[in-house]
Amino acid sequence: MREVKAEERRAADKAGGESELLAKVAEMQESDRALAKRIHAVVKASAPDLTPTTWYGMPAYSKNGKVVCFFQSAQKFKTRYATLGFNAPANLDEGSMWPVAFAVTKVTAADEARITALVKKAVS
Known part of the structure; x- marks a missing residue:
C-alpha cells in the first residue's frame, strides 16, 4: 500500500513539474522556445525516469530530487546562445576533465543524437 501511494505521489510530482x-x-522568445521544446522532447525520450521540473525558472530534469541537466535561455541570460548544462549528479566524468555545459544555437538531427547520448550517459 505504501509503495502504491509513493508511486502515485511521484507520478503527480512528475506531471506537475x-x-x-x-x-x-x-514564456520564452520563439528562438529559445523552439530549442527548449526540442531538447525537452529529446530528454523525455532518452531518459523517461527523469522528472521534469524548473530550476531558477528554467527547464530542468531531476533524478532523486537532484537536477541532472537543465536548459538556459539565451534571452534571460543575455547571451548569443542557449545552454544545455549538466550538474554534479550527471555521470559524465571522463578522466580528470570533461564538459558540463554546451552552447546551443539550433538542434539538428546530429545534435539530437549527441544530446540523447549525453543524457543517457548522465543517468547511467
Missing part, C-alpha cells in the same frame, strides 16, 4: 516546465517554455 512538467506543466510548470512547459509554462516556462511558453
Whole structure:
C-alpha cells in the first residue's frame, strides 16, 4: 500500500513539474522556445525516469530530487546562445576533465543524437 501511494505521489510530482516546465517554455522568445521544446522532447525520450521540473525558472530534469541537466535561455541570460548544462549528479566524468555545459544555437538531427547520448550517459 505504501509503495502504491509513493508511486502515485511521484507520478503527480512528475506531471506537475512538467506543466510548470512547459509554462516556462511558453514564456520564452520563439528562438529559445523552439530549442527548449526540442531538447525537452529529446530528454523525455532518452531518459523517461527523469522528472521534469524548473530550476531558477528554467527547464530542468531531476533524478532523486537532484537536477541532472537543465536548459538556459539565451534571452534571460543575455547571451548569443542557449545552454544545455549538466550538474554534479550527471555521470559524465571522463578522466580528470570533461564538459558540463554546451552552447546551443539550433538542434539538428546530429545534435539530437549527441544530446540523447549525453543524457543517457548522465543517468547511467
